[in-house]
Amino acid sequence: MSLQLYRRLAPNRKTENQLNALHIALENRMTPIEAFQIAQMFAAPHENALPVLPELAENARRFAQSQMQQLATAGKPKPEGFRRQRIRKQMIRASDPAIPRREKTLILCFTGRAQRMTMPLAPFLQHLDASTMDAVVIYPKRAHLNLDYMLGFSGLGDNLYESIDRLPALLGMEDYARTLAIGTSGSGIPAVIAALRLGLPTAVAAVPNDPNDPRWFDVFGAPLPDELVRMAKSKPLPAIHVVYSPDNARDKTNAEALAQILPVSPFKILAPNVPNQILHAILGYAMSHGRLSELLDRTLFNSSLSKQEIT
């Protein structure tokens, strides 16, 4: 699907920025198979067949190469067999439809304001197992990018709580063996809220935003910490893993603030002298250092609570 889309849209991109915009949009939605197909197209020797203007060919080639490099970080011989299906606006399901849901784990993936989980979707999915997992990827509405899903998502209700409460029926969650949640940056807290409200066993909040952000009060009429504690008392407490680097002062402060409210397991990535903006893209940073599988195994797929640290 994305290959056809690329062939159709790329020739109309006249500038580097226009082509970059297409690349970013594709990276936010492509499955591993789709990323692999685009990379393969550029690996073919007939440059004349490339669907981009000649002056943009190098840019497009770098994009294709990066797809292969990112997929390779999972260390698998072929792309995971996820197929993309649109569920609603700003919501897709990546799954292998040949495998029954009752045998699989559903992973709720809340993307951040950049419409990704601090890394492109294809390599993230490539680190999952399509034979045992489905992923539902949720995107913030364009007009709400800075609101951390407070006003809800995908037109489900009027706020985050209402949106989350409608997920089980919408996604057929009861058909799955279990459901987990992960979110990054502005979607870290929403992933925790999803786990609390839906009684999920595990949530991962990677570089979550500040839980004391007063805007939560403006929307819900109560401070978020109070709401989190209230929700935590109403269902079995999930294992909540908070991933961050203590070398990014703001992320450290936010993670510690969440730990003041709920029992969480910190998963720290030590990386002194790395710029804040690179460390904030924490899953991407872990991927580029070949540590994403380990991170996911020790957080998302680990239902126990403990202090963890990698360097």
Place this chain on the structure above:
Amino acid sequence: MTLSPSGLREEIAEALRIATALDAEAKARLLDFEQGNADYPLDSFELDSLAMMEFCIALELSTGAQVSPAQIADGTTLVGIFDLVRRI
């Protein structure tokens, strides 16, 4: 597209707001720049490579100027971006 100096500063600031999440301090710096009172290094807004692309895309959409990430050298300031766009 011809923009007044204040109009161009506004578009540069808006492109930054689109590209990345800004904390209160960064928002205040940006407002300073928009009002023509100060200049700040682009690095101080902590754009990663994706955000830098988003910044250039937003800038091109609003001003028509084709500034690519590769054209923005380390240490470039907001006034440097302003001058770059004016030259294009």
